[in-house]
Amino acid sequence: MLWFKRLIWLGVAVAIALGAWGIFARLTTGHSEANYGSYVVWGLWVAMYLFFVGIAAGMFMFATLDLLFHVPLLRGTGRLALFLTLITLGAGLVHIWLDLGHLDRIWKVYLQGNLFSVMGQIVWGYTIFGLLTAFALLLTLDWFKTPAWLLRVVMIIGLGLAFFLSGAVGALLGVQIARPFWHIGLFPVQFPVFSIGSALALFLAVWAFFGPRSDARYARQIQVLAISVVVLQLIKTYFVWADFSQSMYGGVPMNVQAVEEVMFGQYWWAFWLLQIGVGTVIPIIILLVPQLRAHYWLAGAAGVMVLIGFAVARANIVFPALTIPEIDALANAFNDPRLQFNYFPSAMEWAVTLGILGLTTAAFLIAYDHLKFLKLKEAN
Amino acid sequence: MPVTSEQNVSAPSQTQDAPFAPQDVLLRMQADLKRALQKPAHERRWIMVIDLRKCVGCSACTIGCVVENKLPPGVVYRPVIEEEIGTYPNVTRRFLPRPCMQCDNPPCVPVCPVNATYQRADGIVEINYNQCIGCRYCVTACPYGARTFDFGATYSEGTPEAAGLILGQSAAQTMEREPNFEYGRAWPREGEASPIGNVRKCQFCIHRLEAGMLPACTTTCIGRATYFGDANDPQSLVSELIAQPNVMRLKEELGTAPKVYYLM
Ligand code: SF4
Numbered sequence: 001m002l003w004f005k006r007l008i009w010l011g012v013a014v015a016i017a018l019g020a021w022g023i024f025a026r027l028t029t030g031h032s033e034a035n036y037g038s039y040v041v042w043g044l045w046v047a048m049y050l051f052f053v054g055i056a057a058g059m060f061m062f063a064t065l066d067l068l069f070h071v072p073l074l075r076g077t078g079r080l081a082l083f084l085t086l087i088t089l090g091a092g093l094v095h096i097w098l099d100l101g102h103l104d105r106i107w108k109v110y111l112q113g114n115l116f117s118v119m120g121q122i123v124w125g126y127t128i129f130g131l132l133t134a135f136a137l138l139l140t141l142d143w144f145k146t147p148a149w150l151l152r153v154v155m156i157i158g159l160g161l162a163f164f165l166s167g168a169v170g171a172l173l174g175v176q177i178a179r180p181f182w183h184i185g186l187f188p189v190q191f192p193v194f195s196i197g198s199a200l201a202l203f204l205a206v207w208a209f210f211g212p213r214s215d216a217r218y219a220r221q222i223q224v225l226a227i228s229v230v231v232l233q234l235i236k237t238y239f240v241w242a243d244f245s246q247s248m249y250g251g252v253p254m255n256v257q258a259v260e261e262v263m264f265g266q267y268w269w270a271f272w273l274l275q276i277g278v279g280t281v282i283p284i285i286i287l288l289v290p291q292l293r294a295h296y297w298l299a300g301a302a303g304v305m306v307l308i309g310f311a312v313a314r315a316n317i318v319f320p321a322l323t324i325p326e327i328d329a330l331a332n333a334f335n336d337p338r339l340q341f342n343y344f345p346s347a348m349e350w351a352v353t354l355g356i357l358g359l360t361t362a363a364f365l366i367a368y369d370h371l372k373f374l375k376l377k378e379a380n
Numbered sequence: 381m382p383v384t385s386e387q388n389v390s391a392p393s394q395t396q397d398a399p400f401a402p403q404d405v406l407l408r409m410q411a412d413l414k415r416a417l418q419k420p421a422h423e424r425r426w427i428m429v430i431d432l433r434k435c436v437g438c439s440a441c442t443i444g445c446v447v448e449n450k451l452p453p454g455v456v457y458r459p460v461i462e463e464e465i466g467t468y469p470n471v472t473r474r475f476l477p478r479p480c481m482q483c484d485n486p487p488c489v490p491v492c493p494v495n496a497t498y499q500r501a502d503g504i505v506e507i508n509y510n511q512c513i514g515c516r517y518c519v520t521a522c523p524y525g526a527r528t529f530d531f532g533a534t535y536s537e538g539t540p541e542a543a544g545l546i547l548g549q550s551a552a553q554t555m556e557r558e559p560n561f562e563y564g565r566a567w568p569r570e571g572e573a574s575p576i577g578n579v580r581k582c583q584f585c586i587h588r589l590e591a592g593m594l595p596a597c598t599t600t601c602i603g604r605a606t607y608f609g610d611a612n613d614p615q616s617l618v619s620e621l622i623a624q625p626n627v628m629r630l631k632e633e634l635g636t637a638p639k640v641y642y643l644m
C-alpha cells in the first residue's frame with residue numbers, strides 16, 4: 001500500500017501547488033480571472049460548496065449510527081466520521097468564502113445578518129454545526145470525565161441540524177421564483193438524500209483504502225456500505241428522473257430549456273458520461289457484484305466514482321438554471337464577456353478547487369497517520 | 381382629457397406649475413417630479429412607463445445610464461433587448477428597454493443575508509454598497525436579470541499607453557476612476573473598494589431625483605418613449621398613462637408587482 005499512498009501524496013502535492021497559485025491569483029486579482037459573470041453568476045466554487053457541505057452533513061448523520069444509535073457493526077467509526085465532517089465542512093466553507101465579492105465582510109453575516117435569508121440561516125447553521133461537531137469529537141476522546149448523556153444530546157442536536165442544513169441548501173435554490181428549474185418542492189427533500197449518499201461514498205472510499213482490514217467486521221462493513229451506496233444511488237437517480245420527466249412533460253419553457261441544457265447541451269458529456277456513467281452505472285455494477293466489491297481497492301474506486309458523479313450532479317444543479325436567459329434575447333442586449341449565458345470554469349477556478357481538495361486530503365492523510373484516536377479500535 | 385402616449389404634448393390644465401403650454405412631456409414630468417418631491421417619501425410611488433411603440437432601439441438610454449452612473453464593463457442597468465418578430469414578409473422588430481423593475485414585492489430583498497438590499501419608503505429598491513458582501517444571491521433571485529456584478533474591470537485595461545496625461549491609458553483611467561454619485565454619495569473606483577465586488581442595479585437615479593432631476597434614461601430617450609413620475613399623484617402623466625388598457629408588466633404572474641409599465 002505504500003506505493004498507493006505515495007501516489008496520493010504526489011497528487012496532493014501537485015494539487016496544493018496549483019491551489020497556491022489559484023488562491024494567490026484570487027487574493028491579488030479578485031474575481032477578474034474567474035469565468036463566471038453576471039448571468040451565470042455562480043460557478044464551480046458554489047457547486048463545490050454544495051458538494052462539500054452536503055458530504056459534511058451526511059457524514060454527521062453517518063456518525064450518529066455509531067455514536068447515537070450504537071450500531072455494533074459500525075462501532076468505532078464515529079470519530080473518523082466526525083473528523084471527516086469537520087474537514088469537508090472546512091473545504092465547503094473556504095470555497096464559498098473565496099466566492100464572495102468582499103472577503104473581509106463575512107463578519108457582517110453574523111453581526112448584521114438577516115435571519116430571514118436562507119443564506120443567512122445556512123451560514124449561522126453551519127457555523128453552529130461545525131462547533132458542535134468539534135465539541136462532539138472532543139467528547140468522544142474521553143479526555144475529560146463527561147457523562148455519556150452529554151454526547152447523546154450533542155449528537156441528537158447535530159443530527160437535527162444536519163438534516164435541516166442539508167435541506168436548507170436545497171431551499172437556498174428552491175425558494176427562488178426566478179428559476180423554475182430550482183423552484184420545486186422536491187429540492188429541499190432531495191438534498192438530505194444527496195448528502196447521505198455522498199457521505200457514504202466517501203466513507204466507503206476511505207474505509208476501503210485505509211480501513212483496518214484485520215478487523216473481523218471489515219468485510220461485512222464494506223458490504224453494508226456498498227449496498228447502502230447502491231440504494232442511495234438508485235434513490236438519487238429516481239429523484240433526477242422524477243425531476244426531469246416532470247419538467248419535460250409540464251413543458252414550462254425555462255424548465256425544459258434547463259433540462260435540455262443538462263442532457264443535450266454543451267456539456268451533455270458531463271451528465272451522460274460522468275454523472276450517469278462513471279458516477280452511477282459503473283459503481284453500481286462494481287458494488288452489486290460480490291466478486292468485484294471483494295477487491296477492496298475496486299470498492300474504494302467505486303466510492304470515488306460516486307463522489308465524482310455527485311460533484312457533477314451539483315454542478316448540473318447550479319449552472320443550467322443560470323444559463324437560461326430570464327428574458328428572451330437578453331444575451332444579445334449588451335455585449336460583454338461577463339454578460340454571457342455560457343460558462344466553463346477558468347484555470348484559476350479549477351486551481352483553487354484542486355488546492356482545497358489537496359489540502360483536505362492532506363489533512364486527512366496526516367491526521368489519519370498521526371492521530372491515534374482516529375484509528376478504529378480494531379483490537380477491541 | 382387623458383393624454384395618450386402618442387402625444388408629445390399634454391393639456392395645459394393638468395400642469396399648473398408649467399410656465400407655458402403646449403408642453404413637452406419632459407417639462408410635464410419635471411413639474412410632476414417637483415410636486416412629488418414636496419410630499420413625504422412614503423407618499424410617493426415612483427414608476428416608469430415605457431412606450432414600446434415609440435422606442436426606436438437606439439440604446440441612447442443605455443448609454444445615458446452608463447455615463448450617468450459611470451458603469452464599468454460588464455455592468456449594465458438598462459439594456460435594450462431587441463427581438464425580431466414574425467417571418468418574411470410580415471417581420472418587425474421589438475425593442476424592450478429593461479431597467480430594474482423596482483418591484484413592490486422584490487424577490488431580491490428577502491434573500492440578502494446582510495440586509496444590504498432593501499426597499500426605501502418611496503418604493504425604490506436600494507443597495508448599500510458598504511454592506512453588500514458580494515454573495516450574488518440577489519442576482520439569482522431576480523426574475524428580470526436586472527442585477528449585475530462589478531468585477532472591477534475598466535474599459536482602458538490593456539489599451540495602449542501614450543506620452544503625457546491627455547491621451548492613452550492613464551488619461552482614460554483617470555476618467556474611469558472618477559466617482560459616480562449613486563445613492564447620493566461619491567463612489568470613486570479605487571482598489572477593491574465598493575462598488576467593486578458588489579452587485580449593482582438601476583436605482584431610478586435616486587441621486588438625480590433628490591436633486592429634482594428626472595432619471596438619466598428618461599431625459600436621454602430620443603423617442604420620448606420613457607416616462608417617469610409619481611403614480612400616487614392622479615395629476616401626473618404616468619398615472620394617466622397606466623390607466624389604459626394597453627398596459628402590461630413583465631412576469632406579473634410571479635407576484636413581483638413591478639413598478640415599470642410597458643405600453644404596447
Ligand atoms: S427587478 Fe430584480 S433587482 Fe429589481 S427590484 Fe425586482 S427583483 Fe429586485
Ligand code: SF4
Nearest residue numbers: 492512513515516518
Ligand atoms: S450580493 Fe450583496 S446585495 Fe446581493 S444578496 Fe449578497 S450581500 Fe445582498
